[in-house]
Amino acid sequence: MELRQLIYFLEAAKYKNFTKASESLHISQPALSKMIKSLEEELGITLINRSNKTSEVTDGGLIVLEYAERILSLVEEMQTTLEDLTSLKRGSISIGIPPIIGSLYFPKVMAEFHKEYPNISINITEYGGAKVVKSVEKGEFEVGVAVLPVDEEVFHVYPIVEDEMKLLININHPLAKRDRIHLKELKNEEFIFYHEDFALHDIMWKKFIQEGFEPKILFKSSQWDLMSEMVGANLGITILPESICERVENKHVKIISLEPVTPWNLGVITKKDKYISYATKRFIEFFTD
Known part of the structure; x- marks a missing residue:
């Protein structure tokens, strides 16, 4: 089943007329009819009763209509969420910080970052520096602050303090x-x-x-x-x-x-070959600029 089949079916159900629906979709009527027919064959049920004047949705078609609306709504929501992530309107960051240095450098940076990106949550865990390194390597945190040097074959390193x-x-x-x-x-x-x-x-x-x-x-x-x-x-x-x-x-x-x-x-570290979220990438840029 393709999303395009559901979109075409929703349009046909909306207009109850294949000609009007095909005009709305900017496709030919035969192409629309073929798409609806293929969906019916795949589901094993008639979705629309065709007549010369109108096309009525069947009982089975009403069930498919309900699910199709929910599916396409979720797809739209997913696209909006992804857009929010890439534009940093939402997101989260998990970071490990040694307690002995957390109060030195982070409060001001955190405040400035939160002011610019208020909908990004920052989850901070305080560990000793050695444990921060191990936790980033294991994937517990996306990013950590570590005392350098660390193994640069394992980590990307962004120096911040000498x-x-x-x-x-x-x-x-x-x-x-x-x-x-x-x-x-x-x-x-x-x-x-x-x-x-x-x-x-x-x-x-x-x-x-x-x-x-x-x-x-x-x-x-x-x-x-x-x-x-x-x-x-x-x-x-x-x-x-x-x-x-x-x-x-x-x-x-x-x-x-x-x-x-x-x-x-000190340096900000991330594990090599690991996906880093858009929010975390911006946080690293923000912190190391």
Whole structure:
């Protein structure tokens, strides 16, 4: 069965006259009659009783008429919905964001995006950076924000932030008078560290191993503000990205540069060879412009 058969049948039923219906459809009357006949043969039922003056829809034809109207209405609705999607009048985005950075960059961007595209819903899930990468790879999210580098054979990467790690230390700590500290000098310090599912955990852990020691972990947290407050209370030291350090307002905390410099770069990632919605594509463009 073809949609065109249903369209022709609806027109014939509307006019109850094959001549008028064929004129409306801009086809010949024999072509219309042939199309209706083929539909009747396919369904095994007479749809229209033909006479010289009028063409009346049969009982069976009325049932087909009802369904044909619903089918064509759904097709029209589908076309409208697709048009809305491509013109970004509707849609949804699923995104994974590490909580330690979500509050830094996203509120302003989200507000601006929502203002421009108010009917697109944004579903945000906060995961540690390492878990965000795995979730995008598995298809749980269309898009994620990750600490770079990631495997560019698996992901499309759109860089958004270039930063570096800094040391947060209590102002009464013996090292607080310094402006720059080497990682090796932190061997005997107690750290307020990140949970294992955070990309920062692996990045800094590997750095310490390269310097010949494992850090002594006193506490673990996923909240940068809590971590900095614990430093302010002289419970240990921590290492955070510079852009986060700029938000620390605790007067008991000093921020010190580290050697060697450890970059902290962020990017928006999507999985290669995976369909990305129109809304998500625009969000990536919006965020990386």
